Structures are given as C-alpha cells and as structure tokens.
Amino acid sequence: MTQETWLGWPSREALSRVGLTRARRNLAWGIRALVFGALLWSTFSKDRAAGGWAWVAGFGLVVGCVLLARVFFRLTYEHRLWPSVASLLLVMGAAAGARAAGWPVLALVLWCGCAVTALERLPLAAAVPCTAVALGAYTVAGDDNWLTAAVTVAGLGLAGYVLRLDAEARGTAQRLLAQERAARAAEAESAALDERARIAREIHDVLAHSLSAQLVHLEAARLLIEREPPGEFRDTVLERVVAARGMAREGLAETRQALSALRGEMSPVEDFLHTLIEGPGAGDGLAAGARVQVEGERRPLRAEASQTVRRVAQEALTNVRKHAPGAAVAVRLEYLADEVALEVRDSGARERAGELTVSGCGYGLLGMRERAELLGGTLEAGPEEEGFVVRLRVPA
DSSP, rough: OHHHHHHOOOOHHHHHOTOOOHHHHHHHHHHHHHHHHHHHHHHSSSGOSSHHHHHHHHHHHHHHHHHHHHHHHHHHHTHHHHHHHHHHHHHHHHHHHHHHHOHHHHHHHHHHHHHHHHHHHHHHHHHHHHHHHHHHHHHOOOOOOOHHHHHHHHHHHHHHHHHHHHHHHHHHHHHHOOOOOOOOHHHHHHHHHHHHHHHHHHHHIIIIIIHHHHHHHHHHHHHHHTTOOOHHHHHHHHHHHHHHHHHHHHHHHHHHOOOHHHHHHOOOHHHHHHHHHSSSSTTTTTTTTOEEEESSSSOOOOOHHHHHHHHHHHHHHHHHHHHHBOEEEEEEEEESSEEEEEEEOOOOOOOOOOSSOOOTOOHHHHHHHHHHHHHHEEEEEETTTTTEEEEEEEEO
C-alpha cells in the first residue's frame, strides 16, 4: 500500500449517508436499535444490576457511549484525526469500565464496535492501531478459546475493511454522478449559449442592419428638409423626422444591448446604472446631483436578472423625465445573499398627471412587473412622501 493509502481519509461522500437506498438506511437504523436494545438488556438483566443506582449508572453508560459514537461520526466526517481518536478511546475506556462493573456483554459489544468502526472511518495508519487495541481487549476479556477468538478477531477485521471498501465505492460513485451532472449542465449551458449566439447573429443581420439603414435615411431626410424654405409644414415634418430618428437611435441602442446580453458580454449592472445617470445626455430632464449607490458584495448576475434590473432602471428614469422633469433622483442597487434589489426614488419636483405609463422606449412598469414575477421576484411602484419610488427584487 502507498503512503497515501495509509494516511488518507475516506472521502466525505463515503463517510456520509449520501447514496444509500431507503432500504439500506432502514436496515442500518434497525441494526442500531437492535444493538442498543441488546446493550440495555445485557446491562440490566443481571441480578447485580438490579439496584436503583446500578440501573442509573448502567443506563447513563449506554447513553454516554451512544453520544460519544455520534461525536465520533461527526468528527470523522470533518476529518479531524486526534479528536476522533480521542472519542474512540473514550468509548474503549467506557467498555473497560463496563467490564469492571460486571457488564461483560456490554464491554465486548463496545470493543467490537470500536474495532469495526475504526477500520471503516479512520485513516488506516490510525485505524489499525485502534482496531488492534479494541480487539486485543476483546480477546483478553473474552472467555472463548484461542481458535474461536482468532476467528472472531479475523472476521471483525475483515468486516471493518469490507465496510470501508464499500463506503469508498459508494463515495466514488457519488463523485462520478456529480461529475456527470456537472458535465450535462455544462453541455446544456453550452447548447443554450450556441443557440443564443445564433439568435444574436440573426437579430444583428436583420434588425440591427435595418435600424442602421433607417438612421441613415432619416438623417438624409433631415438634411434635405432643412434646405427647404422655413414654414409651418416644413417645421412639422422636420420635427417628425427628428423624433423618428431619435426613436430609431434608441431602438438600435436597445438592440445592441439585447445582442450583448444574448452573447453574455453585458457590462456589470452598476456600470450600466452609472452610465444611465452620468453618461452623455443621460442627465437631461433630471436634477443635478443624481447618484447611484451600490451596496453588498458585487458579483456577476444571471443574464435574465441583469437584464430585468437594467430595464426597470431605464423605465423608471424615463418616467421621471416624462412625468417629473427636473426631479432629484437616487438609485440604489443592493446585492443580497440570493437576491438583488433595485430602488429608484425621485423627489417629485412636479405634480404628476397620473400613474406611470408606458415609456417612449416601449417598456411599461406593468410589463416590468410581469417580467420580475416570471423570475420569481417582485416589483413595487407608487408615491411615497414627496416623490415616487420603484422597488425591484429578483433572485440572483
């Protein structure tokens, strides 16, 4: 055997009950209950243990050994060597005490259990000495002849090692199963990314090119109209063309953002919010001093959650410009344990004519609320104190 074999712990999967069938778990609990009942019976069935204090002492000894066994199982699962060995030695010491108190069956069962369990759960370098001590005590304290004792000792050692191999095989199977699941998830994610890339190419080749061509024609139309003599009709047409050009530019920007999201190339949400507030022309219609506050530990968000936060922030700011131009705005983004929260608050500089409606970009808060609910989140919007507040929470 190699040094790693002697010094290595059984894997956590092997030391846990993961992968055990229900029938096997029920069998294990049944055996434990049977052993516990046998220990109690062997302890209290003797006449010498019939006294009141002897009953209390015996019951306390059995319960204490059970608790020490649970501690041993937990310590070995955490791969803590010396505390594990110490708890096992305490059980062996309790077995010696039981033998001295006149409960030989209890002592023998405890020594046998320590021998088997040590081989099953400890590194072999520690398990072999512990098993040797337990089986040595069993042999010395037992009344069997040498042949029976030798067969029993060999059988217990073999049983412990077989249980160890079985647990390791189960742990290996669990690791392979986890790797297979991870590989399938990675394959599914890769297929999804390929499909999103294909959709992004289609959108780019059709919609983005079409919007770019519209921008060129609208700009050409604007230049031609500006050459005409001033007049009411000319000014009306020019205004419409300029508005259409602005809508086409906004649509192209939105299309490019959607393409970036599909390709997984989106910038961090906080960078987008800063651009939305502080970028060129972003502050038009807002009071000076608009700010973005980010709280919590920053981390990448899922594409759906990131896109929802961006859309809601964009829609909320657009509605501020429409219904409360000149209002002071505060945007707060908070990274929570398993959620991300966005709050857009304005000062309500001007009286609103009514509830927020669909913005010029085509994204209304009603649609954003539905989008948040599809992700398992919530969106709340309404007047508060002097202004209006939009709050979004989505899993992330």
